[in-house]
Amino acid sequence: MTALSAERVRGQIDALAVAGLDWETFGHTAMDTLRRAMPFAASCFASVDPSTHIVTANVKSGCLDDDHDIAWSFHEYEVEDVYDFRTLSSGAHGPVTLHGRTDGDPRRSRRYEELFGPVWDFSDELRATLRVDGVVWGGVALFHGDGRTFTAAEQAFVGSISEGLARGLRSGLVAAVVGDDGRPQLSGPAVLVVDAAGEVAQANLSAAERLADLGCADLGAAQLPQIVKALVAAGRRMSTMPGAATPRARLRTASGRWVVAHASPLVSRHGGAPDVVVTIDDARPPEIIPLVVASYGLTGRERDVVAQVLQGVDTADIAKSLHLSAYTVQDHLKKVFTKVGVRSRRELIARVFNDHYLPQMENGAGLAPSGWFAAS
CATH class of the missing domain: 1.10.10.10 (Winged helix-like DNA-binding domain superfamily/Winged helix DNA-binding domain)
Structure with a gap:
């Protein structure tokens, strides 16, 4: 990474942040731009609810896919690890790397041992929260393979562009104005029960249309939107922490409707991971x-x-x-x-x-x- 390319890419990302792009287009374009300054094997650019820091949606590049979002949510919200977006978002943390947080032994990370290593053969991860004006709007994760690790210079560079990425994400949430003709009429809130295997055990009649508005093709576990997977995992964690706040998040759907989703674990008579009730409804002003x-x-x-x-x-x-x-x-x-x-x-x-x-x-x-x- 040269100083010239780094400065040029930083300027390009700052320009993209004020270009009026919706957040997903901005995320894809910003990651493509970032790759010109520093190589990486894959990336994940995610939005969060600023109040709860729960990931609401993401755009990926490289070999990352949606098929492992349930496993990612499990490691992010249900179990403890050496770092996660929740802890990074709660303080004034700069970018961190897997190798840095594990003192060069990534096997100390359960996420690496059970997901990043065996599924994608990643050798390092760099994470940064996207914060502007004191508010966290999202996060970015970059990955190396083939035994490579992120350098201190690359870590510092991502820190230097994180505010620009945050500005583009923040403005992108309200960039797209959807006309009334394109907004479907929905019959009511969605209510669905997700079992220990991550499958939808029960759902009310409104669930399919609500989930379709979030890009969900069917009610299969792999097809569920990221927000549902994240809330289910956070709901299970809540069941082991008496007095914990109910996991909830606000997000904008494909049709432009703002919704609020929250999760609550059910009491199980048989022990083990509880079923979780997820509700999705129009957000109030x-x-x-x-x-x-x-x-x-x-x-x-x-x-x-x-x-x-x-x-x-x-x-x-x-x-x-x-x-x-x-x-x-x-x-x-x-x-x-x-x-x-x-x-x-x-x-x-x-x-x-x-x-x-x-x-x-x-x-x-x-x-x-x-x-x-x-x-x-």
């Missing part, structure tokens, strides 16, 4: 509006202003409520318009309303006095 607004990279004060604009509050009242001058409020709004890519309050409201708010109306939700939808 209080759950998605903070995520959508944060995706535009707004500051805390800008988010405060936008929250009141979305409720129809005029500039004078916003200024009074936030103890600001009207001029300062207008200045915040100008910056918001630039970041969101609109020119007026009306366009700002339309951008959030049409793309993220309108689906709730289609489901017949009623409005509360605040302007948000009332809880049912």
Whole structure:
């Protein structure tokens, strides 16, 4: 890796981050670009829910496939290992490598011994969380084979581009605006029971259409979307940790609908791994509006202003409520318009309303006095 190629690739990734790509296209393109600066055998670029750090979806390259996502989720969420995305996301960790974390003996990692080694013959992994403005939006994992290991320079380089990758992922979550004509009408929440073997033991009538909107062709274990596999594994871990929070995550489907999914383990009379109930339903505005607004990279004060604009509050009242001058409020709004890519309050409201708010109306939700939808 030369200094020239590294600087050029860093600039290209920063440019891609503001190119308006959806997050999956950005992920594929960014990984192809990164390979020009440093070689690797395979990669996985993943989105997470910023609140829970659970992986919601991913794009892969090289020999990685979807057939082993259940095994990956098991090693990531159910059992302890020398490192995982949860621990990396919880602190100010830079990129880490398998060889670095195991002092050169990857056999100390159960994930390596049972998955990375025997399935793909990887010799090293480099992981980095994708964090911007203090929020983790995803993670990236790169892999070497043929006995190669990642160098300290490569580790540092990935750290130097991680914020650019995070910015592209963050903006990509809201990049694609889906029209109403392309959004399927769904009959209700999905409820499915996943057994110890990872198979769907039971499912309600809405499950198939909900999962189809997440790219699932059928209810076979291998076909289940990554978010379901991750939540099932996290749910099983929860069963061994009394008082642990319910695993949950928000994500956007292929049709543009925002959904919230969560998992809960069932009590088993026979011991062993419990069955896990997974539910998927439309996310309510209080759950998605903070995520959508944060995706535009707004500051805390800008988010405060936008929250009141979305409720129809005029500039004078916003200024009074936030103890600001009207001029300062207008200045915040100008910056918001630039970041969101609109020119007026009306366009700002339309951008959030049409793309993220309108689906709730289609489901017949009623409005509360605040302007948000009332809880049912």
